[in-house]
Amino acid sequence: MIIDGSDKILGRLASFAAKRALDGEEIVILNCENIVVSSTKEFLLDHYKQRIDRGHPYHGPFFPKLPDRIVKRTIRGMLPYKKERGRNAFKKVKCYLGIPSEYKGKEFEKAKIADTTKYRTLNYLKLSRISEHLGKKI
Secondary structure, three states: OEEEOOOEEHHHHHHHHHHHHHOOOOEEEEOHHHOEEEOOHHHHHHHHHHHHHOOEOOOEOOOOOOHHHHHHHHHHHOOOOOOHHHHHHHHOEEEOOOOOHHHOOOOOEOOHHHEOOOOOOOOEEEHHHHHHHHOOOO
16 A cells, blocks of 8 residues: 555544554555644743653664654554554655655545644644754755
8 A cells, every 4th residue: 555645634544544554554655745743832842852852872762863763663652562563564664855766656545534624723744854953964
């Protein structure tokens, strides 16, 4: 299943992808930099900065800064990744920035449950903005 992540809510998309991965499907999420996290700007930037600063720089815990890795980490949190079933499901999840050449021209499935069209407020940030605040390096 190939999912376009543009204007999708992160938590809802992650739970949708986790359920499908546990069912045995291959999940590919494209355009991870355009995924939306809903809350106020100040809260989100402080929350993700606190996650980066937690722990020791050499010993962890480590938190990703790139949008595709943040999405994958969020999906991992919704899987029982310490058990074999969860590890196997997590291996079936792929996340990409933009659209790689191998997926151009293919049909994308829309996860309607994660769409922002029903979202009534403007309190959200895209993962690209959060990653810039965290100091991403590409």
